[in-house]
Amino acid sequence: MPTTRTERVGIKVSDDVVRVRQITRAFALEVGLSLVDQTKIVTASSELARNTLDYGGGGEVTAEIVEQGGRRGVRLTFDDKGPGIADIEQALKDGFTSGRGMGLGLGGAKRLSNEFSIVSEPGLGTKITIARWK
């Protein structure tokens, strides 16, 4: 899958979550996503960036514009070296939180994206990839 643009953003303080939203918006605009689809991927990016910060102990996101079979899309990969997620199925359930959140971030990010995948190893960290296609 060819990548035509890449940007990496560190997620270490809550201002970085704002930056992730801004870069996601810029990439979504460049791909030509509709206003609603832009809003969906930006919202998903905000949820995942906050999780990276709050639960992953910080990390980074790689934002990419990708092309596949003539379609363009935005792909975001969130990566942290935090505690990992022991029970992914439980973490994805709406309303489940181990902190003080609403428990909607992971499930919501999945619903708001066209593609969603989690790789997580307890003690090693979490890698979540989402994509939204034009």
Place this chain on the structure above:
Amino acid sequence: MDRIPILKFGNALLVTIQVDMHDQLATALEEDLTSKIVSHNARGVLIDISALDVVDSFIGRMLDNIAAVSRILDADTVVVGMRPAVAITLVELGLSLTGVKTALNVERGMAMIHDRLAGSEADDADDED
């Protein structure tokens, strides 16, 4: 730290959110509003989010909390100007904001608050009959 300004309009408070808020700024706004409802004896709170192009679960919860706390303090909260794309996304995110009243713009939101106040004054008058 930065703060979102809160303006007083008669017996209502008006907040216009014009920046993409980081989480601490949203939490500070929630605390500031709660104390100002009490100190200004406010009966209504208008939160204008027409400049926000995204509302995630953190901001959504802040709006819900403000509405719940103001209700306990006998003030009405009306969120005005939510963009359609934001509303669609909030539903898919799973946040229904059932406790939050909404209006199209500040004028209509202010009218909602005044209607309720007028209604409760009329009730008070009825009680005295």
